[in-house]
Amino acid sequence: MPSPCWCLRSRKPPRGVSTPARGQRRAEPERRIRFGSGLPCEWALATKPLPSAMALSWARRLIRRPACLKWVALSTAPEEDCRQGAGRHETPRKRWMKEKKPRQGFSLPGLECSWEERLSSVATPLWRLAYEEQLKVKAESQKKVLQTLASRLREHGTDKLEITQRPDGLCCPLHPVVPSPIVNGYRNKSTFSVNRGPDGNPKTVGNYVGTGRAKNIVCVRANRLQNVPEKHKQVAQCYEEFLQQSPLDPCLLFHEGGHWRELTVRTNSSGHTMAIITFHPQDLNQEELCTQKTLLKEFFTCGPGAVCALTSLYFQESTMTRSSHQQSPYQLLYGEPYIFEEVLGLKFRISPDAFFQINTAGAEVLYQTVGKLSQADKNTILLDVCCGTGAIGLSLAHQASKVVGVEMVEQAVEDARWNAAINGISNCEFHSGKAEVVLPQFLMSREDDQPLVVVVNPSRAGLHYRVVRAIRNCEATRTLIYVSCKPDGEAMRNFLEFCCPPDSRKKLVGEPFVPLLAVPVDMFPHTMHCELVMVFTR
Structure with a gap:
């Protein structure tokens, strides 16, 4: 029997490992894990949870095969969720996949089952590693970039350049990764979507797990994301509370109607907070729009949302997926029009849609x-x-x-x-x-x-x-x-x-x-x- 964790580029498992008969479920705790979606594919067999000492090895595999991240998101999804979107007309490849590799819950060894942790594995795939180990993974990733560039330069006829003939295969010297002074809660801007949550609630505020092509998108609250500050999570939670009491539906798909859309939160190092809420007007008249803006303002200024202590509250009416201030002007409902940040002793003014490093x-x-x-x-x-x-x-x-x-x-x-x-x-x-x-x-x-x-x-x-x-x-x-x-x-x-x-x-x-x-x-x-x-x- 091979080692508990192995990976082989082959359509068949290694010699000595039996495969289940067609339609037969594999007994737990032995699991079959699939990476990527092409043929031939990679197989892995795990009889035990992944030891913590091997976490770095798994992270490095993510560099080589980033496509496997989409399976992490759906690692413990019910079997019927994984099969959503399957058409009546099956191609030979789809039949081969069904017969040879029945989908019985894709998972990476050692990953827990909560939706918050699945979201963490998608948005922050290195969150289980110590920060020093994360830097090693990123250094390896940047090294591969420079090796690829050197190879591509040679293909383009730059062989005569001495710099593309380094013994380490890099196109130029690579310095060590400069670490971030702050590791957790460092984002000064976060965007939250509105869609159906794991419980089916269409007014869930969070981030997506799943893919649109597979029709298995789930909106998961960002409570466990380590790179999102607590203030952003608090504003998202209050926005969800506002949606629950609003008589208007969220806008999940434009053609299906609904109004309430995404939330963007921006903060600075002084604790000032700007919230920007996007709204699809559909066929509402100006009086009805004014009513919704008034309700939103009252909720965040003198209602339950006042705990967020917003310094700026913006409202944007938009019929497009993404729109600038010129296309759909930001309407200031409350507070200051800008937030300010200090970087290297300089003061910077930040507008709702201005780019600033997160x-x-x-x-x-x-x-x-x-x-x-x-x-x-x-x-x-x-x-x-x-x-x-x-x-x-x-x-x-x-x-x-x-x-x-x-x-x-x-x-x-x-x-x-x-x-x-x-x-x-x-x-x-x-x-x-x-x-x-x-x-x-x-x-x-x-x-x-x-x-x-x-x-x-x-x-x-x-x-x-x-x-x-x-x-x-x-x-x-x-x-x-x-x-x-x-x-x-x-x-x-x-x-x-x-x-x-x-x-x-x-x-x-x-x-x-x-x-x-x-x-x-x-x-x-x-x-x-x-x-x-x-x-x-x-």
Whole structure:
């Protein structure tokens, strides 16, 4: 008999392990665990709960096969839940799956059964590990990113670059992961959905477990999430209490009607709290809308929700899944229009939809790291792309001769300008608009040859191709700092576009960049994510 825990890429279990007859249930405690969804698939056999000493090994497997996380979410779901969405017309693959691997409750060894813990395993998959072990997992993950980049660079014809031929297989030196100063309750912004909970209550406020494709989504309260502060959980609980007494239904699907939608909570280090509630108006008239806004305001100011001590309460009417302030204006029902945060001695104003790093203490570490790596001085211009409220540019303004920020969200640009004024910083300017439109125009209009240090901090979607082309084709750009929270995603495409040989067909005619250094900064404890600061030069 093989060891209690084994994994083999094969359609069949290892020699010596019998499989149950068709339709026969496997006796407990022996369980069959399936990872991923492709063929051939991985099998695992467990006769005992996973020892705590092996938790790190399981976490490392999550790096190699992140698709298995969706099974963690449904690990102890009833059998009928797992089969929801099965069509009447079965493909050969579906028949093979049913016959060879009957779904009898997918689970990872040692995981408990509560819904809160399933949510924790999805949203914060490393929550069971000590923080030192989490950093080891993330270091391994970032190492694989740099190895992949080195391999892809060689495929693109950069074999002559000495930096892609390192003995460790990395494209550049990798520093140890910089830890977060705060490990628990570090999020300054949380978003909660409204949907059916494990008990079927459609007015449950929490986060999702399951997938839409499998039609097994369940909304679970975030009481056990370690990265969410208690204040956010309190506001979510009060919002659910308000929904229970409201005569209006929640909006689960737009075409099915309903009104109450998600809740966003933002806080600062001083304890100030902003709540933003999204509402689908459907066919309500203005008088009925005013009634609902009044009820909401009374609940959080003089009703049971007053315990939240909100400093700002916003209401947004929206008929879209996601909408900006320009598309669906935020309506201030109560309190101050902004909350304020202090980072590295600077004061920042934060609007309802403005981007701000979710880990304030970690942001200070990140900005200090970027400042050291940029080596900006009084002879250089710092270009801050996707600048948000201007935090990176303003924190480095004392190093550079001038800071130019570009941001798509107009309200965030207004915040950035206010932040510069309130902090007495006069060598900064901020431009509103899409980076792929504003940046090429700015770089083409420059008349001086002053060196540029470019810092980009895009979303997970990465940089638009025209932004990459403008930066690369600008000869004055000698140093590029790329900050990415998902370097193995679209950021990898950007890395290759910056470093590949010149290609006139793609209009990448500038000299290629070379990866010089990588520094991971942990901004998201308990999750698999980590900010990777990549330094490119030429």
